Amino acid sequence: MTSTAPQHTDVEGVDGGVGLTSLLVAAARAIETRRDDSLAQDTYAEHFVLAAPACADWPVRIQQVPDGDGNPLWGRFARYFGLRTRVLDDFLLQAVRTGTRQVVLLGAGLDTRAFRLDWPSGCAVFEIDRAGVLEFKRRVLTDLAAVPKTARVPVPFDLRADWSGTLTDVGFDPAAPSVWLAEGLLFYLPGPAETNLIDTVDRLASGGSALAFEAKLEKDLLAYRDSPIYTATREQIGIDLLHLFDKGPRPDSAGALAARGWSTSTHTPFEFTRRYCRGPLPEPNDALEGNRWVFAHKPRP
Numbered sequence: 082m083t084s085t086a087p088q089h090t091d092v093e094g095v096d097g098g099v100g101l102t103s104l105l106v107a108a109a110r111a112i113e114t115r116r117d118d119s120l121a122q123d124t125y126a127e128h129f130v131l132a133a134p135a136c137a138d139w140p141v142r143i144q145q146v147p148d149g150d151g152n153p154l155w156g157r158f159a160r161y162f163g164l165r166t167r168v169l170d171d172f173l174l175q176a177v178r179t180g181t182r183q184v185v186l187l188g189a190g191l192d193t194r195a196f197r198l199d200w201p202s203g204c205a206v207f208e209i210d211r212a213g214v215l216e217f218k219r220r221v222l223t224d225l226a227a228v229p230k231t232a233r234v235p236v237p238f239d240l241r242a243d244w245s246g247t248l249t250d251v252g253f254d255p256a257a258p259s260v261w262l263a264e265g266l267l268f269y270l271p272g273p274a275e276t277n278l279i280d281t282v283d284r285l286a287s288g289g290s291a292l293a294f295e296a297k298l299e300k301d302l303l304a305y306r307d308s309p310i311y312t313a314t315r316e317q318i319g320i321d322l323l324h325l326f327d328k329g330p331r332p333d334s335a336g337a338l339a340a341r342g343w344s345t346s347t348h349t350p351f352e353f354t355r356r357y358c359r360g361p362l363p364e365p366n367d368a369l370e371g372n373r374w375v376f377a378h379k380p381r382p
C-alpha cells in the first residue's frame with residue numbers, strides 16, 4: 082500500500098494536497114462503519130474511497146489491513162476519526178434538540194451528516210469547502226442517488242479568503258441560532274485565516290449558538306515527525322500531514338471566544354475514549370498528544 086500523492090497544498094480537488102485528507106477521513110469512517118463495535122455509521126464513506134483514483138488501494142474495512150488494529154494508520158488513527166465523528170455527531174444533534182436549525186460545516190470535506198443524521202424539520206446544513214472537493218462529493222452522491230435528510234447547501238469557497246458575506250448570500254440567517262463545526266480543519270489554515278474564521282463565526286452566530294473545533298496544541302509539530310501515525314500515513318498512502326499543516330504561530334481561538342463571552346471547554350480525545358470505552362489511548366511519541374476538541378457556546382442575550 083505505498084503510493085505517492087502530490088504534496089503541494091494547492092491541488093483543487095481530492096487528488097492530492099489537503100483535499101486528499103478528506104478521503105483519508107472517509108476511509109477511516111468506512112472502516113469504522115463496518116466494525117462490530119462501531120462508534121459511527123457512514124454508509125456513504127466507502128463509496129468516496131472506491132470512486133477516487135488517488136486511493137485505489139486503500140482499505141475500506143479493517144479485515145483488508147494485514148496487521149489490522151495494529152496498523153497505526155488504519156487501526157489507531159482511523160479509530161480516532163471514528164471517535165471524533167461520533168462525538169461531533171452528538172454535539173450537533175444536541176444543538177438541534179435545543180432548537181437550533183442552522184448547521185454550518187467548515188471544511189466539510191466528505192462529511193455526509195446531511196444525509197445520515199436524523200434532523201428535525203426546518204434544518205439547513207451549509208457545507209463549506211473548496212470547489213473541487215465539493216464537486217467530487219456531488220458526483221459520488223449523485224451516482225448513488227443519495228437524498229439528504231434536510232435542506233443542504235454546498236458552499237464552494239476557500240476559507241483562506243474573507244468569507245463573511247458568503248453564507249448570508251446563500252440564505253444563512255445571522256439572527257437565528259446556529260451550530261458550527263471545524264472538524265480537522267484549523268491546522269491546515271494560516272494563523273490569520275483561523276483568526277478571521279473565529280471572528281466571522283462570532284459575528285454570524287447569534288446568542289444560543291455553538292461551535293466545536295479541533296486544535297493541535299503542540300509547540301513544535303515536527304517533534305512528532307517519526308511518530309507511528311505520521312510515519313504510517315506518509316509511507317502507506319503518501320500523505321505527509323506535517324507538510325500540509327500550517328507551521329506558523331497558531332492563534333488561541335478558545336481564548337479569543339472566551340474573551341467575547343463564549344463559554345468554552347477543552348478536552349483531549351482520550352477523555353471520550355474512556356467515556357465510550359473505545360478509541361485511542363495515549364502512547365509514547367504520540368501524534369495525537371496535542372489534539373484537543375473545543376466546545377464553545379455563545380450565551381443568549
Ligand SMILES: C[S@@+](CC[C@H](N)C(=O)[O-])C[C@H]1O[C@@H](n2cnc3c(N)ncnc32)[C@H](O)[C@@H]1O
Pocket residue numbers: 099100102103106107187188189190191192209210211214238239240241263264265266269270
Ligand atoms: C481532514 S479533511 C476534514 C473534512 C471533514 N471536516 C471531516 O472531518 O470529514 C480537511 C478538509 O478541510 C478542507 N480545507 C482545507 N483548507 C481549506 C480551505 N482553505 N478552504 C476550504 N476548505 C479547506 C479540505 O478541502 C478538506 O476537505
